[in-house]
Amino acid sequence: MTTQATIETRVDGPTAEQIAAYLDKHPEFFEEHPDLLAGLRLSHTSGKAVSLIERQVQVLREQNETLKSRLMELVNVARDNDRLSSRMHQMTVDLLQAGSLVELLDTLEDHLRNEFKADAIAVRLTALGKTLQHETGVEALLIDAGTKALFPASLCDGKPQCGRLKQEQLDFLFGSQAQDIESAAVIPLGDHGRDGLLAIGSREVNRFNPCMGTLFLSHLGELLVVLLRNQATD
Numbered sequence: 672m673t674t675q676a677t678i679e680t681r682v683d684g685p686t687a688e689q690i691a692a693y694l695d696k697h698p699e700f701f702e703e704h705p706d707l708l709a710g711l712r713l714s715h716t717s718g719k720a721v722s723l724i725e726r727q728v729q730v731l732r733e734q735n736e737t738l739k740s741r742l743m744e745l746v747n748v749a750r751d752n753d754r755l756s757s758r759m760h761q762m763t764v765d766l767l768q769a770g771s772l773v774e775l776l777d778t779l780e781d782h783l784r785n786e787f788k789a790d791a792i793a794v795r796l797t798a799l800g801k802t803l804q805h806e807t808g809v810e811a812l813l814i815d816a817g818t819k820a821l822f823p824a825s826l827c828d829g830k831p832q833c834g835r836l837k838q839e840q841l842d843f844l845f846g847s848q849a850q851d852i853e854s855a856a857v858i859p860l861g862d863h864g865r866d867g868l869l870a871i872g873s874r875e876v877n878r879f880n881p882c883m884g885t886l887f888l889s890h891l892g893e894l895l896v897v898l899l900r901n902q903a904t905d
């Protein structure tokens with residue numbers, strides 16, 4: 672038979688004695704629920720604080736250190752973005768001043784090597800005649816089933832590819848320098864690489880990785896397409 676006391680216990684929840692008994696049997700409870708500690712407000716007399724309050728202060732300090740660490744990461748990212756934006760702006764200005772395709776490609780390589788610490792640069796352009804190939808040292812790119820299979824991300828998906836490339840990709844892009852390249856970024860020029868490919872190689876394994884943002888690379892590709900097409904019409 673259900674008594675009134677049982678009904679009240681069910682309605683009101685566990686008693687203080689039951690909670691105390693549970694915590695006594697499960698001392699690891701607050702270790703498993705640190706967020707609960709941060710929300711506790713306990714009064715205590717002057718003198719040495721009780722251990723629970725000390726643990727609460729410790730949790731808050733740890734949270735504070737975590738927030739500080741995240742804040743510093745954001746500050747460092749912001750600073751890196753500012754420097755990247757400044758270098759990108761100067762490169763854009765210099766590229767706009769190039770008077771020929773040769774000068775344009777030389778300026779691009781100079782900035783990528785000196786300002787962006789590239790160890791190797793490869794440009795492959797479509798619709799590039801024999802004369803310009805000889806003058807610029809750039810090889811023509813034929814987009815067919817073979818090259819699409821070799822660079823599906825750039826030529827099929829139309830997106831920059833970052834990370835460690837396959838050996839056949841490295842050989843195709845960097846030739847004799849391929850053995851020194853540990854990571855690279857491959858940027859399609861034009862829609863699905865219609866105008867060509869730009870590849871930036873590094874001797875550092877983590878210089879380019881699949882998780883990095885590609886906004887700068889995409890903007891660089893768009894800029895080069897406009898400049899290349901302007902050179903073609905001059």
